Amino acid sequence: MSEDSVFELARHYRFQWEQAQQAYVLLYPEGMVKLGTSAGEILKRVDGASPVSAIVADLERAFPGADLRRDVTEFLAHASVKGWIRVKPG
Amino acid sequence: MSSQANPPLWLLAELTYRCPLHCVYCSNPVDYTAYGEELATEEWVRVLREGRQLGATQLGFSGGEPLVRDDLEVLVAEARTLGYYSNLITSGIGLNERRIAAFKEGGLDHIQVSFQDSTREMNDFLSSTRTFDLKRRIAKLVKQYDYPMVLNVVLHRLNIDHVGQILELAAELEAEYVELANTQYYGWAFLNRDLLLPSQEQLERAEEVTNRFRERVGNRMKIYFVVPDYYENRPKACMNGWGSVFLNLTADGLALPCHEARMLPGLEFPSVREHDLRWIWHDSPAFNRYRGDEWMKEPCRSCPEKAKDYGGCRCQAYLLTGDAALADPVCDKSPHHALITRAVERARQAGAGVETKPVLFYRDDENSRRLSRKSEKAPIA
Numbered sequence A: 001m002s003e004d005s006v007f008e009l010a011r012h013y014r015f016q017w018e019q020a021q022q023a024y025v026l027l028y029p030e031g032m033v034k035l036g037t038s039a040g041e042i043l044k045r046v047d048g049a050s051p052v053s054a055i056v057a058d059l060e061r062a063f064p065g066a067d068l069r070r071d072v073t074e075f076l077a078h079a080s081v082k083g084w085i086r087v088k089p090g
Numbered sequence B: 001m002s003s004q005a006n007p008p009l010w011l012l013a014e015l016t017y018r019c020p021l022h023c024v025y026c027s028n029p030v031d032y033t034a035y036g037e038e039l040a041t042e043e044w045v046r047v048l049r050e051g052r053q054l055g056a057t058q059l060g061f062s063g064g065e066p067l068v069r070d071d072l073e074v075l076v077a078e079a080r081t082l083g084y085y086s087n088l089i090t091s092g093i094g095l096n097e098r099r100i101a102a103f104k105e106g107g108l109d110h111i112q113v114s115f116q117d118s119t120r121e122m123n124d125f126l127s128s129t130r131t132f133d134l135k136r137r138i139a140k141l142v143k144q145y146d147y148p149m150v151l152n153v154v155l156h157r158l159n160i161d162h163v164g165q166i167l168e169l170a171a172e173l174e175a176e177y178v179e180l181a182n183t184q185y186y187g188w189a190f191l192n193r194d195l196l197l198p199s200q201e202q203l204e205r206a207e208e209v210t211n212r213f214r215e216r217v218g219n220r221m222k223i224y225f226v227v228p229d230y231y232e233n234r235p236k237a238c239m240n241g242w243g244s245v246f247l248n249l250t251a252d253g254l255a256l257p258c259h260e261a262r263m264l265p266g267l268e269f270p271s272v273r274e275h276d277l278r279w280i281w282h283d284s285p286a287f288n289r290y291r292g293d294e295w296m297k298e299p300c301r302s303c304p305e306k307a308k309d310y311g312g313c314r315c316q317a318y319l320l321t322g323d324a325a326l327a328d329p330v331c332d333k334s335p336h337h338a339l340i341t342r343a344v345e346r347a348r349q350a351g352a353g354v355e356t357k358p359v360l361f362y363r364d365d366e367n368s369r370r371l372s373r374k375s376e377k378a379p380i381a
Ligand code: SF4
Pocket: B019, B020, B021, B022, B023, B025, B026, B027, B028, B063, B064, B065, B091, B116, B363
């Protein structure tokens, strides 16, 4: 993964805010992952258009004072391994 | 008393019991012809909304054949607006381009196609060009509209030896996921059990064929093989526990903790026509009846494994022993386990060519009416 990598949600996954759980969740066939606060904030920005650098910058604007680069790249790597997201081809 | 239970995650909407097929292993209730009127579109919409408010996220549309309902498009779109992840479980009969385009547009997330061989049409299922063309057409539509191709095939003694051919067919249709699910013995399948339960030998052969096929196709196709629980010595954790994650809604508006629960005696299942889902899930006596482990008898009550399997399936316990609060006889700690081993032994003999009387009950309206008249609530094991 580089600064310029662009991620998108894996096919057939859906990301949404879940009122009853007060959390962001990922939905897929016959299952659901409930996301922690920071995972939710990162995934919310995975839109198939923003490169990693833009996601980091945007998060640092929303949560000033923190160095989030490492958190973001670690989570994106984890989410790729889990198959929730993938690098957008091309 | 209101339960502290977590919300249901899964809603299964059995929209109708009408179906163009007559599968001998159908898990629909055998007396389905005796039920009241189907819920109307507005009633379904209200119930789906209540389900979301309660916290449900997964929604399955099934039946019968859900495509028989001509308001499916409306319900699909409503489900998406409400934020469900929705899945259509269908035989594919009645699917055409106009409908699948509307489902896509409305936001349907997933389609699971079951290839039914209704035995009456067994040869058809495996060889006829007519049905094969139909299947090819469905598979093509599913792909064209960017759904993963998920195939479900129910296995039993009469077709399990063809597992190789079934997998070839799946490969030709470029299926991405194939579920080879052995029949579970409820409803029509239970009536037909002695003709449907495969022998141990058949099972082993089928698994071997499946494994070889897996090696050949690699990641292209994911294949699940589900053995019948009659060949296990511990029961399945049925529904992950009674009233724990799953809520089944019947065509005529009853709420059930599993698809089969309707046959259990002494329980009054609440109707969505009279109650809202929140009351049904948390407060109705039926949903609290087998929640947790207070209701258990020995050997489950003092068993260290009860948190793992919840004593198995209430309906199977009732069907086989006549008491829904007993251990599922699949468990070899159950004093009734011999009921299972005897059925398995009969399957072995049948497999070895000892003739059994071939009387299959086809799931059709006439048989259903006959069976409802008998109002046969007594266990038949
Ligand atoms: S199992 Fe067969 S008969 Fe029963 S609802 Fe499904 S397709 Fe119809």
